Amino acid sequence: MNPLPEDSWNAWSPDELHAHLGHWRSEWYVVGGWALDLWHGHQTRAHEDIEFAVLPAGIDGCRKILSQLDFFEVSDGKLTYRASNAALPVDLWQLWGADMTAGFWRVDMMIERGTPEVWAYKRDHSIRMPRAAAVRSNKLGTPYLAPANVLLFKAKHRREKDERDFEAALPKLSSQEKLDLRLWLEALHPKHEWIARL
Structure with missing residues (x-):
């Protein structure tokens, strides 16, 4: 099966994703820019896609629930x-879900390497924390990655949208969140401009 064009996105909203996965008895959570907006409690900017994460053991179950999509x-x-x-590669990191009938990509599934109890940073597994601290839920029960953790991912590329997301998040971060993010950046990106602002 041939993939859709890479820019053929008409992504589900977090509410739509939750409608599909909300009763699934496994770990999943929204990541990226939408995770920050779930934390803010409102949408701060346009999003071209929706990213969410699952543990490796949950991939097959998730695809079964989202059986209307091709991955x-x-x-x-x-x-x-x-x-x-089909068997999936052991080094699998990311799957896009396509609604081939409609001709759109709907979801971007990221594979996390932690455990049900511990969240692990994809790019450096030495950065870990209890999953209960790394994953939160909004008032509707949609799980999302905590803001400092999201910003750690965004710090690597620093695209325009990442800079805007940092600017919007900075005044709301708690003292502990600022400390965590600063320590992570000092370890992984020691010359990063965000460090001085934290």
């Missing part, structure tokens, strides 16, 4: 179809 592995800039009954 494609994202690796090295290529999109490769992965049938629902």
Whole structure:
């Protein structure tokens, strides 16, 4: 099966994603810019996609629940179809879910390497914390990654939207969140401009 064009996104909203996964008895949570907006309690900017994370053990269950979508592995800039009954690579990090009938990508599934009890940072597994501290929920029960953790991901590339997300989040971060993010940046990106502002 050939993938859709990479820019053919008409992503679900967090509420739509929650409607599909809200009763699933496994770990999942919204990440990226939408996670920050769930924390803010309102949408601060447009989002071209929606990213959420699951643990490796949850991939098959998640794809089963989202059976109306066809999933494609994202690796090295290529999109490769992965049938629902096919074995997945052990080094799988990301899957895009496509609604082939409508002709749109709907979700971006990220694979996290922690455990049900411990959240682990994808790019450096030495950065870990209790999952109960890393994953929060909004008033509707939609789980999302905590803001300092989201900003850690965004710090690497510092795209325009990442800078805007940092600016919007900075006044609301708690003292502990600022400390955590500063320590993480000092360890991974010691010359990062955000450090002095935290």
